[in-house]
Amino acid sequence: MxxxxxxxxxxxxxxxxxxxxxxxxxxxxxxxxxxxxxxxxxxxxxxxxxxxxxxxxxxxxLDQQKERGIKVCQNSDIKDYFKKLLYLYSNHGYGGIEYAIIESVVNKLFVIELDKFYDLLFIDAEGDVFFSVKKEDDFLGNIHEERFNGVSLFEKIRKIQTRETEFVDYEYYSISDEPASFFITPVLKADKIQGYIVLQLPINDxxxxxxxxxxxxxxxxxxxxxxxxxxxxxxxxxxxxxxxxxxxxxxxxxxxxxxxxxxxxxxxxxxxxxxxxxxxxxxxxxxxxxxxxxxxxxVITEIYLSREKELFNKVTDYLSKYSYQNDIQKVFGKEWKQKNSSVKVDFKEFQKSKNGQSLYTEGIATCTAMTIGYPGKFGYLLHITPTDGSYRNVGFLTRLLLRDSYTDFVERVMSGICRYDILQCEKSQLRIGLMATHDDSFKNIIRKLTEHGVELSQIKVLYKKNYQKVDVVFDYRNDQVWSLWGGKGFKMVYTDEYENAPDIGELIKKLSNYNRV
Structure with a gap:
């Protein structure tokens, strides 16, 4: 059973x-x-x-802290301590053994019962602050002093009418040198206000x-x-x-x-x-x-990732037919490399520049050129080969066969940038460009970038499948990428097509249902 x-x-x-x-x-x-x-x-x-x-x-x-505060303020022991300290202060001023003993007891109770609060103040009906856990500049002062004018806590007590607990909004409390809010609870004797118990609540939580x-x-x-x-x-x-x-x-x-x-x-x-x-x-x-x-x-990036296969095909199809504007042109003279202290990025290599030097690479055919820059601060130029993890045909078995020939430049460079070059809040300042005569690497590169928190609006792609190669010059200082498609060497005219190319985010807006809903 x-x-x-x-x-x-x-x-x-x-x-x-x-x-x-x-x-x-x-x-x-x-x-x-x-x-x-x-x-x-x-x-x-x-x-x-x-x-x-x-x-x-x-x-x-806030309700929980208010409830805890009211519970403590209504505690008969706390009221007794308030009244005893008020009596001692009114008749003998601050100090003495009995005063110190009661202070010690209240301090312990504060630590145990009111751990979320920063300070506890006892204020008499005349405005004298005769007890404080922290004993900052408000302690032994009077709320009517000119130096306290404009302080919301003291302004509130000056005008207080109700017998209920009052809340004072967060403001910069100069006495504690930090933002604070307050709960003010009147202490009554025969319906007459004897003073106030004030609890100071920090902004942290x-x-x-x-x-x-x-x-x-x-x-x-x-x-x-x-x-x-x-x-x-x-x-x-x-x-x-x-x-x-x-x-x-x-x-x-x-x-x-x-x-x-x-x-x-x-x-x-x-x-x-x-x-x-x-x-x-x-x-x-x-x-x-x-x-x-x-x-x-x-949101645009997430739209793309949720429909990656469909939208990637639409993007590459759109870019393959896109008429890049090339009205901005630049002719590099015979000695431009030396004059500009430019750094060449060879086949299967990447370089970083942070001293104002331009970066350039040549003969991008089956490879992919990639620029990553923080305008005015630094720039990377990557010459990515078909043995890199960015290419669609490089799977696990291919990696084993390639061994030392296998690279993963995008992962390596982005990890270094995030760790050493920028703060987390600066990631949106990165500008990324991809240039190739094919789309074999674009999909994986875009995915790797999004995994590092890069949005599609930060990525531009120059894709010309009818050309045999592209040469690239990257000036990170001015966020300029000059490209020469299908030419021979650096004696021909480069165009600033990157400047006018749409970013991938713009294309997703155009090619998805984003603008139609």
Whole structure:
């Protein structure tokens, strides 16, 4: 009997587990189909969902801290400590053994019960700060002093009317030299205010909630903006501090003030086109705007990756028939290599330049030329051969046969750039060019680049299948690539076709359903 029961229990558990796996798989499959069918609507839906979850987390966190603070403030022991210290301070001033003993007890309670808070202040009805855990410059001061004019915490207490706990929005609190918000709880005796217990809450945990990037891809971020249109969380794209220092005057913020919530493709505070989902909401009388955004470039890249085979064929077909503009021309003189201190990149080689030198390579026929540059800072020129992992026919067995002849230049160079040459936030500054008379390497190179966080809008391709070879000169300082197709040597005219060529992101917009939905 027991064995039969165990058997059927295992069967039921197995069936339920299978159904759960099927349901999860169906969900992700449906999400994939929805994105392919209507990428704009799917992206806004995703951002809206993330925005709502982040907002709920922020409110829940603040409510939890408020509840903990109120619980401690209503604790009879804390009230007794407040009243004893107030009595000692009013009659004897600060100091003495009894004062020190009570301070020590309150400090221990603060560490145990209020670990999320930065400081605890006791303030009497006249405005004297007679207790502080941190004992900074506000301690033993009076909130009515001129030096505290304009400090939101003290301005709030000066005007306070209610007997309930009040919230003070995040601002730069110069006394602690950091952003802070506050909960103010009045201490009453026979309905008369004896003073206030103030809890100082740092921005750290709120910032962690907003900057956690699960589901936000390579360029997504969620941030809070206050009523002064100042960012109150850290930007993922700015190395310097943005908390209460970065003004956000974007269409999303302006629309949130007028319309409360919405979704729109706009230019963000970096002047980049983004999908933006925004909402104005209230917390304890404080108006905030929460914004969830992701770069349009990343969305375009994801459209391509989700339909790679179909769209790659469309792109190469389009480029093979594309009429590159070549109205900008440059004639290199006989001694141009020496005069320009140019560096030659030989067959199956790559070179880096960061001292203003131009790079050049010759005879790209079955090979592929690739430029990677950060305009004005550095540039790489790669002469990639058919024994490189970028070529479509180089599989695992081929690698074994090639052994030392096998290369993977794109992976090697991009790993080095990401590790040594740039910060993460600078990756979008890279400009990449591919030049070849065939498309055998393009697909794998594009995939490798996207795996390193490069967007399609950063990549340009010069593809001329009716020519036998191409020679390339790369001037990273001015982000210029000069190409000579099917000529003999460097005595002929080079054209700046790279400048006028469309980037792959533009082509995906044109060739997919992006602009039709």
């Amino acid at each position: 027991d064995s039969n029961f165990s058997y059927w229990r295992m069967v039921i558990i197995g069936v339920l587990s299978l159904l759960l796996i099927v349901a999860i798989s169906f969900f992700f499959y449906f999400e994939h189909i929805y994105f392919n069918y209507n990428p704009k609507e799917a992206t806004f839906s995703k951002l809206e969902n993330i925005r709502n979850k982040k907002k709920a987390k922020v409110i829940r966190y 709120i910032n962690c909630i907003l900057t956690e990037r699960q589901g936000l891809g390579r360029t997504g971020e969620v941030y809070l903006v206050n009523y002064n249109q100042l960012m109150i969380t850290q930007s993922r794209f700015v190395e310097d501090n943005t908390i209460l220092t970065k003004q956000i005057d974007t269409e999303a913020v302006r629309n949130a003030i007028l319309e409360k919530r919405g979704n729109k493709i706009i230019k963000d505070y970096r002047d980049k086109r983004v999908f933006s989902s925004y909402e104005q909401f209230d917390y304890e009388g404080t108006e905030w705007i929460i914004v969830a955004e992701i770069d349009e470039d990343e």
